[in-house]
Amino acid sequence: MLTKLRTSIATRLAFILVLAGVVSALSTGYLFYSYTYTKELAQSQKNIRQLAHAVSQTAAIAAYLDDLTLAKEVVEGVAGSDLVKAVELKSTQESLALRGTMPTMAETMNFDLESPFSSGEVVGKLRLAPNIALIKADARKAAINHVVLISIQTAVLTALIIFLLNTQLITEIKRLARRLHNIRVGSDQRLVPTQSHKYDEIGSLTHDINELLSSVEENINSERTLRLEVEELENRFRDIFEQSSHGIAIVDTDGKMKLHNPSFKNIIGEKCFQKVSRQDSISFFVLFDEERARLESAAAEVLIKGESQAVDIKVDDEPGTRWLYCLISLMTDDEKESSFEIVLQDISERRNREEKLKGQAEIDALTNLYNRGTGESRIEQLISSADTKRNLYGLFMIDLDGFKPVNDQYGHEAGDKVLIAVANRLLSSIRAGDIAIRWGGDEFVIFARLTSDLYEASNIAEKLLAVLREPIECQPEMLVTISASIGISLYPFNTDNVETLLKYADLAMYEVKSQYKNGYNYFKPPVFKVVDTQNVITGF
Amino acid sequence: MKTILVLSILFLSMMPSLAASGEIVVVANKNNPLAALNKQQIIDIFMGRTKFYSSGDRIVLLDQEITSSARKSFYQNLVNKTLNEINSYRARLLFSGRFALPKEVSDDEMIKRLEKDPNAIGYIDADKINDSLKVLGYVD
CATH class of the missing domain: 3.30.450 (Beta-Lactamase)
Structure with missing residues (x-):
């Protein structure tokens, strides 16, 4: 009850x-x-x-x-x-x-x-x-009769009210409540209004509940559609993230890794990955000892400027030396918390190819002369070919005097102009078939055929010294004068090995350089035959 | 008030001849034991309250005829009631058996009976009385 x-x-x-x-x-x-x-x-x-x-x-x-x-x-x-x-x-x-x-x-x-x-x-x-x-x-009887009558009347009225409430209101509310209870929210089921209550409060309640049910259904449907769309988008983004050949990771501002894709692990290598993914992980930015300073300064730059920074870093561990392109960007999430997005790309192959290409280049970019490697192999080719085997050649190792002060005083541009002028004068001083090489820095090598005798080499050296002494305009209206020290070794008179020939010319040049400059000197064979090359040098 | 009334009755009874013409007086035989009556006594006698003389003899009441003006004015003056009311009153008393209706008589018959019966009491126009009768009281 x-x-x-x-x-x-x-x-x-x-x-x-x-x-x-x-x-x-x-x-x-x-x-x-x-x-x-x-x-x-x-x-x-x-x-x-x-x-x-x-x-x-x-x-x-x-x-x-x-x-x-x-x-x-x-x-x-x-x-x-x-x-x-x-x-x-x-x-x-x-x-x-x-x-x-x-x-x-x-x-x-x-x-x-x-x-x-x-x-x-x-x-x-x-x-x-x-x-x-x-x-x-x-009197009592009359009063009691009166009271009895009133009680009966009250009882009848009460019963009538209860009956009317039940039939007019309670039954209908119960029906509504039961029906509403059985309706699955979000479905297209609706309450059915009773004809007798169509225009009263119960009818309007029924109508309003139906409206509410409709709006709930609509909301649920649109939410479902939206969720499907978001899921699909999420899957697509996850696929992009998971399958990207680029390593992608999100690290917080302390460098702690929060998220990464499989490629990231592959690119930084198992060993490094172990270090950054552990519970007490170290910062991504200190992961590569050698590159720590560059990574950290790049990260700081990103934080300050808010712009992405790219760094090429060299990683020297298992499974070997690799070059990684590392792009660091700032991202801010919904809670206004900043993180770094790091995109890694293994560029070792490209880098290696570039290195290799650089090595294979034949011409020195500045002077248009052969570079050291090409020049050396050209000399080899020249002396190993059958019809030139019996020819005489002189190797001139030329080192400029007074170049460094020009470079220091007027700058690299001026220095480069001097080097270009020197190269042009050297080229115009030799015959076709002779080889002019930029050996490195302010060193040049000329490998020239001697058509008459060994002393022709002296003429060539004199001529070279003369053209190099002419003033050079290193800047507008600014002339400088330099000179050269030249060491000469003779093929095959001194040796038929190119490497040794170069070494002998170098030794001869060094003698000029250390004593009087602006001159030339022939390599003089050692007086004593010794095995140790170190002793050969000290023997002079 | 009462003294004045008694005095006036005594005065009037001594001079019956002075009674005004047309006035109704209560009369009885000269030998009637009663002397003068005041109004209350007359009422008690005619309404049945007083039925006997002190000697023990019954008072014999006489009424004028029902149609006479004397009867009408007598009761009107005495108790201020109409004849119908008086009849109704007397009818009530009849059942108890202690009241006999007065004999209804004419003026002459009234005088004749009064002269003959000293216990009879009646009322009559003052002009009609003679020396054999005496006036007991007036109603006005």
């Missing part, structure tokens, strides 16, 4: 209504009881008074005449009423007639009888003793 009171509106309403009915019946019953009781008592007194009044004239005559018969008649007549239990008619002197037992004066109703002929003269007294017990019983 208590549970029912909590869970069922109908029961609760019925309970409250019955309670209110009982309370109302009790209170109005009490009021009506007292009212009716008092009223009935008063009515009885009034009736008695009227009764007395009705007989007063006859009673007065009886008293006037002291007529016992008439008096008896009057008393009998009055005594016939239930309302009185005793009646007495008295003249001024004596009791004329008495019926019943007369109580004391105080408990009786007394009426003075006036003479029928002279007003104001009291000729007797009519005393009536009300039948109080009967009157009270009657």
